[in-house]
Amino acid sequence: MESLRRDRFGPFDLALAPGEACAVTGPSGAGKSVLLRMIADLDPSEGRVSLDGIDRDAIAAPLWRRCVTYLAAEPGWWAETVAGHFSADAPQRLAGERAALRLPPEVFGWPVARLSTGERQRLALLRALAGGPRVLLLDEPTASLDPDSVRGAEAVIAARRAAGLIVVLVSHDPAQVARLTTRRLAVAGGRPA
Numbered sequence: 001m002e003s004l005r006r007d008r009f010g011p012f013d014l015a016l017a018p019g020e021a022c023a024v025t026g027p028s029g030a031g032k033s034v035l036l037r038m039i040a041d042l043d044p045s046e047g048r049v050s051l052d053g054i055d056r057d058a059i060a061a062p063l064w065r066r067c068v069t070y071l072a073a074e075p076g077w078w079a080e081t082v083a084g085h086f087s088a089d090a091p092q093r094l095a096g097e098r099a100a101l102r103l104p105p106e107v108f109g110w111p112v113a114r115l116s117t118g119e120r121q122r123l124a125l126l127r128a129l130a131g132g133p134r135v136l137l138l139d140e141p142t143a144s145l146d147p148d149s150v151r152g153a154e155a156v157i158a159a160r161r162a163a164g165l166i167v168v169l170v171s172h173d174p175a176q177v178a179r180l181t182t183r184r185l186a187v188a189g190g191r192p193a
Helices: 032-039 061-067 095-100 105-109 117-130 147-162 174-180
Strands: 002-006 009-012 021-025 046-048 068-071 135-139 166-170 183-188
Touching: 002 032, 009 032, 009 046, 021 032, 021 174, 032 068, 032 135, 032 166, 061 068, 068 117, 095 105, 095 117, 095 147, 117 135, 117 147, 135 147, 147 166, 147 174, 166 174
Parallel strands: 021 166, 021 183, 068 135, 135 166
Antiparallel strands: 002 009, 002 046
């Protein structure tokens, strides 16, 4: 991305290669989540954002968001069952990652209302990965998880990175940032710090 900005926010310049991970760090309210939402084309912005040399503005927004997927700190759920959020082949295709996230095979048949906060967070990560994104924008993806679940989520993210996934991570956990990322972009007051 080049000169990504909006009123009183930015500009930000960042280029990431396949398999690279960048942590966006800074205090609460600094604008980290807004930056992720701007990259995903969920919040208005100016500047150039591209993937493989193709500008975001040249692609329909739904297609862009399949390639550049944003996982919110509090993900939304629109269907009554877990299965309603996944394609029919997802349970089999994602079995290894589901197991690494410490979710039982029957989870796809559960009603969303039954899920704990941690189960929702792990399933939201699985849902984000199900579409095969090229870039994953993660906003506090393990904030509600116990240590074993954090290890599982980090292992899944690391494996996808090894396969070429680009990750941009917002996390207030310095140890997690050190484990998962290779670069940092500090943000303060809506600007690079």
